[in-house]
């Protein structure tokens with residue numbers, strides 16, 4: 453592919469709209485070389501109807517669950533959803549791998565340039581080694597009891613190190629994709645495991661499913677609710693969580709003090725008090741907190757949406773994820789943005805595009821390569837129409 457000169461009705465550069473006469477110039481590798489007025493761009497300009505935008509950053513998904521598309525019941529609530537995921541066994545490994553390869557291709561075509569992926573195993577390594585997407589691998593720690601926490605940590609650390617050693621076949625000039633340990637959720641990680649994860653992730657990025665259901669807060673505040681049935685279904689006879697009388701987020705965020713970037717995923721039931729608490733914690737501990745919204749999955753599992761206006765009030769870092777094909781009909785960031793624009797009519801298109809591009813790149817630590825049309829970056833270029841349908845340009 454030779455370099456390109458690209459012009460469209462509008463250009464969103466990852467942060468803002470550019471002046472309407474601008475032409476985006478890339479080299480043969482898709483690196484941004486310049487952005488100049490049309491009058492200075494010479495000939496061979498490629499013209500498009502719609503909006504040119506940097507490739508999307510999908511901050512949260514589970515590539516490994518791609519084979520569960522169409523196998524899950526909607527509207528069960530989170531504890532019921534988790535029980536279903538655990539019960540879905542017996543898939544042929546080839547089928548699981550094939551579903552991951554398919555999801556990877558579909559996401560790239562849907563304009564996704566980078567993804568924060570939750571990994572329970574090393575099974576996605578061959579898919580990622582051959583992928584055009586840039587990956588951040590979150591090795592998900594599930595460790596609900598203090599007994600055996602050290603062995604669990606060693607198991608997950610070994611998976612993390614396998615990802616760290618894997619080089620991409622098509623991006624062989626780049627270092628391997630980053631990988632770090634990430635606690636699954638407040639209700640599935642014991643106090644000692646949280647302490648271990650904090651020590652193992654100094655200066656790194658972690659991801660945490662947070663306040664995806666009201667049941668989670670009920671468990672921490674009162675030790676009651678639907679999670680008790682979930683624990684019984686996985687063979688735990690007693691509630692492994694100590695009742696704190698506080699929300700789940702307030703109960704576990706204080707475990708972190710290692711300057712981590714923390715991606716809180718879902719936040720469907722997060723309150724103003726939780727947000728002020730997290731703001732203070734971030735200031736005191738030098739943490740950087742990013743709020744990831746996965747609205748289609750929230751509608752699928754719980755039938756509710758996150759408090760977008762609360763998050764917007766103090767200019768918090770909002771980013772977007774698709775979650776997995778177990779809880780979504782597709783892996784499309786554009787579809788997530790359309791859901792938000794429809795549910796919250798006061799949102800502007802440029803706001804949500806920023807969440808899906810430069811904000812997402814910053815959450816995953818890819819801000820020097822991706823997420824905006826700054827000279828020297830290689831963010832991918834996509835074309836959006838008025839309905840945010842995506843055509844990939846490069």
Ligand SMILES: [Zn+2]
Pocket residue numbers: 512513514570661717775776
């Ligand atoms: Zn998830």
